[in-house]
Amino acid sequence: AQDLGMLAAAGVTAVPVHARPRVAIVSTGDEVVAPETPELLAGQVRDASSVALGAIVAEAGGAADQRGIVRDDPDALRAALGAALSDSDVVVVSAGSSVGARDETATVVAGLGEPGIWCHGLALRPGKPTLLADCDGVPVIGLPGNPRSALVVFRLVGVPLVRRVGGCTHAPPEPVVRARLERDLASAAGRLDIVQVRVRDGVATPLFGASALLSILTAADGYLEVPEPATGLDADSEVWVTLYR
Amino acid sequence: AQDLGMLAAAGVTAVPVHARPRVAIVSTGDEVVAPETPELLAGQVRDASSVALGAIVAEAGGAADQRGIVRDDPDALRAALGAALSDSDVVVVSAGSSVGARDETATVVAGLGEPGIWCHGLALRPGKPTLLADCDGVPVIGLPGNPRSALVVFRLVGVPLVRRVGGCTHAPPEPVVRARLERDLASAAGRLDIVQVRVRDGVATPLFGASALLSILTAADGYLEVPEPATGLDADSEVWVTLYR
Numbered sequence A, B: 001a002q003d004l005g006m007l008a009a010a011g012v013t014a015v016p017v018h019a020r021p022r023v024a025i026v027s028t029g030d031e032v033v034a035p036e037t038p039e040l041l042a043g044q045v046r047d048a049s050s051v052a053l054g055a056i057v058a059e060a061g062g063a064a065d066q067r068g069i070v071r072d073d074p075d076a077l078r079a080a081l082g083a084a085l086s087d088s089d090v091v092v093v094s095a096g097s098s099v100g101a102r103d104e105t106a107t108v109v110a111g112l113g114e115p116g117i118w119c120h121g122l123a124l125r126p127g128k129p130t131l132l133a134d135c136d137g138v139p140v141i142g143l144p145g146n147p148r149s150a151l152v153v154f155r156l157v158g159v160p161l162v163r164r165v166g167g168c169t170h171a172p173p174e175p176v177v178r179a180r181l182e183r184d185l186a187s188a189a190g191r192l193d194i195v196q197v198r199v200r201d202g203v204a205t206p207l208f209g210a211s212a213l214l215s216i217l218t219a220a221d222g223y224l225e226v227p228e229p230a231t232g233l234d235a236d237s238e239v240w241v242t243l244y245r
Helices: A002-009 A049-059 A074-086 A099-110 A147-165 A214-219 B002-009 B049-059 B074-086 B099-110 B147-165 B214-219
Strands: A022-028 A063-070 A090-094 A115-120 A131-135 A138-143 A176-181 A192-200 A203-206 A222-226 A238-243 B022-028 B063-070 B090-094 B115-120 B131-135 B138-143 B176-181 B192-200 B203-206 B222-226 B238-243
Touching: A002 B049, A002 B147, A002 B214, A022 A049, A022 A074, A049 A063, A049 A090, A049 A147, A049 B002, A063 A074, A074 A090, A074 A099, A074 A138, A090 A147, A099 A115, A099 A131, A099 A138, A138 A147, A147 A214, A147 B002, A176 A192, A176 A222, A192 A214, A192 A238, A214 B002, B022 B049, B022 B074, B049 B063, B049 B090, B049 B147, B063 B074, B074 B090, B074 B099, B074 B138, B090 B147, B099 B115, B099 B131, B099 B138, B138 B147, B147 B214, B176 B192, B176 B222, B192 B214, B192 B238
Parallel strands: A022 A063, A022 A090, A090 A138, A176 A203, B022 B063, B022 B090, B090 B138, B176 B203
Antiparallel strands: A115 A131, A131 A138, A176 A238, A192 A203, A192 A222, A222 A238, B115 B131, B131 B138, B176 B238, B192 B203, B192 B222, B222 B238
8 A cells, every 4th residue: 555655656656567367267077066056966066166266366366267167078178278278377277076087187287288297296285186287388286176175275386376477576474373282283294284273362273174174164263384394293382373364 | 265165065156245335535735736746846745645545445345435635625625525424434534734734624524413523633653633533423534644644544543444334343364473673662651653664584673754754664564563551662572563465
């Protein structure tokens, strides 16, 4: 705000700015149906990730382009991603949740452009089956199929990428709070763990549940990181919690 | 973002929300001219506050309504504020900087509605000559004429008010950082001091200068508060710095 004031004081009423990066969001999976679907058949699930990812894209300064749901079929996926690549600055795919569907996504992405896949799998929990690729200069992020993992990975990997593509060299500060960990947290060394917590009166209580449960995210005040080398954190240790807004 | 995901998963694609509060921004002062003015005459100053206040209003969830610059004349001010009150949820006035102009603003605001003026003057630096009023249910904030004071006061008093009027009962968390104060800070007991600081490697360096200098705000990483009862803060004490985004 003060920068705008300073510009106005100097009589500068127009400044060149970076265009918002266009971020295509593609959902995949035969089981995934639009949120508008009133009744679900057995095995169907509404697309929760796309709208949530769109909100995070907007927070990161990007313009989300919802490209809808693509069925588990290599040709359909190739056509959808090819079209998305041609008019986007970043492409995000919520990959199908089955291992087979994930492999299929990787095969399709590998054939979309050069140099192709950077990595398939991150030392991160949740978020291990993340795919990162560069298709002729356009970054492609393949997210885990379950919504909670997808949102965790996208905040960690996608937000800095969208900001960078949008010309933002200094990330704005995140709200954090110092808290005392309520209980021991186990973790495997060599993997970054993201743990959702509630914070009450300076005490951080970890929330656990199936990785697909969005309710853990909505109940959390924020998250803490168990660093890669650590095998866990002891109860009563001091931790930094990054707060959800 | 996760809340939107949760709603989508449940098939809820429309929710009732609170309307954005309409916040009228009125500048006053014969010396104040529009930012577009290419050449200034002696004694003129471009309106830096309005555009900066508009940006803070947007951050707080409001819709800024720029009502332009009104000359130092009670009838003109009465007409402008009356019109603003009739179609706004909050009215913000950047009052003229002279004592005479401030008194004039207070007189006009006092006659606009009931119960009228709450207070004229806050135990706050910068920001002492702040006017708060309730004109038939519409809150009116009269800000100091100099842009730096106006922005400090509006962040402290205006933002919570705009959020409240907009139906926000829990303020989103602010980014803060713990730092070590580089030097002694003097303050008068019985007054809250807002001090802009730069933060480098965990050390907070206070920035000083004339209260009108917007450059202090643009150079600062954030601000710290010297609490009302304190007569100052010692060098090397630990402080919380609220970061500007």
